Each structure stands twice: as C-alpha cells, then as structure tokens.
Amino acid sequence: MNSATLASRAHQVERQLDKLQAKTAKVGVIGLGYVGLPLSLLFSEAGVAIQGFDIDTAKVSQLEEGKSYIFRIPPTEIEMARSQGFRATTDFSKISDQDAVIVCVPTPLTEHRDPDLSFIERTAESIAPWLRRGQLVVLESTTYPGTTEEVLIPILNAGSPEGLCAYEEGMDPDGDVFFVAFSPEREDPGNNTVARRDIPKVIGGHGAHSGRLASALYNNIFAKTVSVSSTQAAEMTKLLENIYRCVNIALVNELKILSQKMGIDIWEVIDAAKTKPFGFQAFYPGPGLGGHCIPIDPFYLSWKAREWNFHTRFIELAGEINEGMPRYVVQAVANALNSHRKSINGSRILVLGMAYKKDIDDLRESPSLEIIEMLQDEKAIVEYNDPYFATVGRGRHYDLGMTCTPLDRIAEFDCVVIATDHSDYDYASIVKNAQLVVDSRNATRGIESTKIVHC
Numbered sequence: 118m119n120s121a122t123l124a125s126r127a128h129q130v131e132r133q134l135d136k137l138q139a140k141t142a143k144v145g146v147i148g149l150g151y152v153g154l155p156l157s158l159l160f161s162e163a164g165v166a167i168q169g170f171d172i173d174t175a176k177v178s179q180l181e182e183g184k185s186y187i188f189r190i191p192p193t194e195i196e197m198a199r200s201q202g203f204r205a206t207t208d209f210s211k212i213s214d215q216d217a218v219i220v221c222v223p224t225p226l227t228e229h230r231d232p233d234l235s236f237i238e239r240t241a242e243s244i245a246p247w248l249r250r251g252q253l254v255v256l257e258s259t260t261y262p263g264t265t266e267e268v269l270i271p272i273l274n275a276g277s278p279e280g281l282c283a284y285e286e287g288m289d290p291d292g293d294v295f296f297v298a299f300s301p302e303r304e305d306p307g308n309n310t311v312a313r314r315d316i317p318k319v320i321g322g323h324g325a326h327s328g329r330l331a332s333a334l335y336n337n338i339f340a341k342t343v344s345v346s347s348t349q350a351a352e353m354t355k356l357l358e359n360i361y362r363c364v365n366i367a368l369v370n371e372l373k374i375l376s377q378k379m380g381i382d383i384w385e386v387i388d389a390a391k392t393k394p395f396g397f398q399a400f401y402p403g404p405g406l407g408g409h410c411i412p413i414d415p416f417y418l419s420w421k422a423r424e425w426n427f428h429t430r431f432i433e434l435a436g437e438i439n440e441g442m443p444r445y446v447v448q449a450v451a452n453a454l455n456s457h458r459k460s461i462n463g464s465r466i467l468v469l470g471m472a473y474k475k476d477i478d479d480l481r482e483s484p485s486l487e488i489i490e491m492l493q494d495e496k497a498i499v500e501y502n503d504p505y506f507a508t509v510g511r512g513r514h515y516d517l518g519m520t521c522t523p524l525d526r527i528a529e530f531d532c533v534v535i536a537t538d539h540s541d542y543d544y545a546s547i548v549k550n551a552q553l554v555v556d557s558r559n560a561t562r563g564i565e566s567t568k569i570v571h572c
C-alpha cells in the first residue's frame with residue numbers, strides 16, 4: 118500500500134466525526150413509518166442531508182410527490198424537507214452514498230407471540246452489499262437484548278463486500294471496518310408536552326468508537342445523548358421503560374376493577390395520589406393496551422429470558438390483566454344493555470374512537486378492534502366513529518371493512534361505547550344525544566347523567 122493510500126485510510130473515525138459534527142455527513146433512514154419519517158424530518162430541519170429508504174412503493178411515491186401519510190405530519194413539512202434535499206427511494210444501492218444509516222423497521226410478534234425479526238433480517242440483507250469502510254449503522258427498532266450482536270451484525274458481516282466487517286473492541290478502527298450501534302426510539306405519539314429533541318437519546322455502541330460516532334450523529338438533533346456501555350444495555354433500557362409502563366397500566370386496571378366493586382372512583386383516587394411529590398407516577402386505566410410498543414415489546418424479553426430458563430412473571434401477569442380489559446368493556450356493555458332490558462344480540466352499538474389512544478391516527482393493536490370483534494361475535498350490530506379514520510379495512514389481526522358513521526346518527530344506537538377519548542369529541546353533546554353511554558376512559562367526567570356507565 119503506498120503512503121498516499123495509507124494516509125487516506127488513517128483516522129477514519131476522526132474524519133467521520135468531523136463530518137457528522139459539521140453536518141456534512143449524509144444520513145440514510147431505512148423504514149419511513151411512524152418512527153423513521155419524523156426522524157428524517159428532524160435531521161432535515163437540522164440541516165443534515167437525508168436519504169429515506171422503504172420497500173413500500175406507495176409511501177415512497179407519496180413522499181416524492183411531497184405528500185404525507187401520517188396525520189400529524191402536514192405535507193408542508195415534507196415539502197420543506199424536500200427543499201432541503203430529502204428524498205425517498207426503494208433503491209438500496211444508494212446506501213453506499215451514506216455516511217450513516219439508521220434502521221427503523223417494524224418488530225412485531227409472530228402468530229405464536231414470539232419476536233418476528235424478519236423485517237430487521239431483510240433490512241440487514243439489503244444493506245450489507247452496499248456497506249463501505251467507516252460507515253455507521255444504527256438500529257432503532259425495539260427488540261430484545263442481543264439482537265444487534267446476534268442478528269444484525271452477523272448478517273451485515275456475511276453479506277458485506279469482501280474484507281469488510283463490523284468493528285469490534287480491540288480491532289484497528291482505521292481498518293476495513295464499519296461501525297454499529299443501537300439507539301432506541303423513545304417517542305410518545307400524541308404527547309406534545311416534551312419536544313422530540315428534548316427526549317434524551319440513549320446510545321449503545323458496539324465498541325467505544327461506534328458509540329462515539331452514533332453520539333455525534335444524534336447530537337445534531339437531540340439536546341442530550343446518554344451513552345451506555347453496550348448495544349445490549351441500550352436494547353434493555355427501552356424494554357425496561359416499556360415494561361414499566363405495561364406493568365403499571367395493568368396494576369391500575371386491576372385496581373379500577375376492584376374500586377368499581379367497592380364503589381370507589383379510581384380516577385378520583387389517581388388524582389389524589391398524584392399530588393404526592395415523590396414516589397408515585399400516575400398511570401390511567403382503559404379498555405386495554407394498544408400501539409406497536411407496549412402490548413408487544415415486553416414479550417420480546419419474555420421470549421429471550423427462556424434462554425436462561427427464566428420466567429418473567431411480572432410481564433406475564435401484566436399481559437394477562439391488560440389483555441382481559443376489552444372483555445371487561447364488552448361485559449360492561451352487556452350489563453348496561455341488560456339494565457335497559459336489551460341484549461347485546463341484535464343491539465346497535467356505536468364505538469367511539471378506533472385509534473389505540475387519543476388524538477393519533479394509529480390503529481395498531483388498538484383495543485377498539487378487539488371490542489368490535491367481540492361485540493360482533495355476540496351478534497351486536499356494530500358501527501364506529503373516529504375523526505382520524507374514514508374507513509377501517511384489513512390489518513394484520515383484523516378484517517372489519519367498515520366506514521365511519523357520522524355522529525349526527527348517534528341517537529339511532531342502543532349504546533355508545535367510548536373506547537378512545539379523542540379531544541375533538543364534544544362529550545356533553547354525545548351524552549345528550551345518546552341513549553346509553555359506556556365510558557371506558559372517564560371522558561365524560563363532570564357530566565351528570567343516568568345514561569352514563571363507567572367501566
């Protein structure tokens with residue numbers, strides 16, 4: 118190797134750091150969904166050149182036409198990013214132009230409720246042939262501890278150009294290596310109390326140099342980065358956060374059921390308890406868990422724990438309680454109709470809110486879907502209203518084929534079920550016009566009416 122080549126090879130980590138800090142690095146985001154698209158826009162806003170990648174040609178075409186497919190992202194934001202150079206493509210050969218690539222693909226469960234890593238695996242296979250020296254690959258998808266090392270890196274190593282491999286501690290960082298890190302997405306959709314850039318970004322590098330590069334990358338868009346010692350620690354951090362939520366929601370759901378039997382208003386109790394300035398964080402009961410994270414992620418850890426013959430009892434118990442909540446709502450509907458001398462069979466029921474939580478356009482794992490299916494199984498005639506969904510067709514776990522019923526038809530229904538407490542609803546008007554309201558979210562608090570049943 119001549120001295121010029123040697124000089125150009127030296128200090129690639131420093132060179133990459135300089136580029137990342139100077140925002141001259143090119144960044145690719147793979148998977149332009151609820152996580153990847155906002156992340157791309159954040160980088161773009163910060164002046165970083167972004168290339169988006171997705172296998173969904175419909176999404177790529179919409180972005181290329183300056184359109185948005187996520188409700189809370191207006192097309193103007195896409196246009197703005199496009200004017201800064203943001204582009205979307207299905208052509209993975211463009212990976213080789215990027216200094217860093219961030220992977221934001223789905224991590225669902227299989228039919229048997231085991232981790233489905235096929236999206237990560239396919240993505241890794243698509244990246245590998247286009248890897249080059251000094252590049253950084255960051256996985257953001259939520260997953261069990263060990264995925265980056267045991268799944269992602271082996272696929273990248275096996276498929277990368279000859280001689281190139283993932284940097285490991287002890288290797289020459291200026292050699293034929295690329296760098297890998299894990300950094301979980303911690304966004305809370307619909308929660309506007311904390312700006313995205315103010316949510317500290319946890320980063321675990323596969324080796325210290327990988328962590329340094331990933332921190333430099335995210336320092337461009339986050340006010341604070343938090344480095345942990347390994348990819349496994351970063352993966353586990355995300356799971357701890359979500360399991361904490363899942364277990365506490367189960368706890369408050371169980372206490373809600375008990376409180377109702379005891380004639381105590383759990384919402385009043387939570388409001389009182391949260392005045393304690395330490396040691397208590399408020400969680401709220403509801404009709405069940407939804408979204409791509411809380412109902413799913415804990416089971417990634419349960420699955421992995423089996424390798425150590427370890428049974429994650431908290432996760433299983435929380436899952437059991439939370440999964441029972443849609444049935445609890447359906448039972449409350451049956452009881453409420455019964456008190457009006459009606460049966461579920463043949464009753465017309467309007468479910469308000471299809472999204473898994475308020476003010477968002479995300480249906481994934483929504484308890485409303487399960488509630489509707491259970492009511493239909495009991496031979497109810499079910500319709501829905503949701504300002505975020507004009508239609509609800511077919512998804513991974515449901516096939517409803519329904520269109521949104523306007524609220525001015527509310528009086529036609531024997532019972533209205535509040536499944537999601539969207540802010541746009543006028544609850545006083547809903548109660549006034551409905552025959553009977555079963556409220557699983559305490560959305561009607563403060564409204565006095567014998568028509569309301571809380572559940």
Ligand SMILES: NC(=O)c1ccc[n+]([C@@H]2O[C@H](COP(=O)([O-])OP(=O)(O)OC[C@H]3O[C@@H](n4cnc5c(N)ncnc54)[C@H](O)[C@@H]3O)[C@@H](O)[C@H]2O)c1
Nearest residue numbers: 148149150151152171172173221222224239240258259302
């Ligand atoms: N949505 C959230 O609020 C949230 C919050 C924190 C973490 N997460 C995690 O982030 C990850 C992504 O979630 P999401 O909600 O953005 O999912 P999503 O389904 O909205 O988006 C994923 C995108 O990846 C694309 N994709 C799938 N396979 C691909 C491949 N092989 N190559 C390129 N693109 C591919 C899909 O077409 C889709 O556009 C998941 O692991 C999830 O658990 C999500």
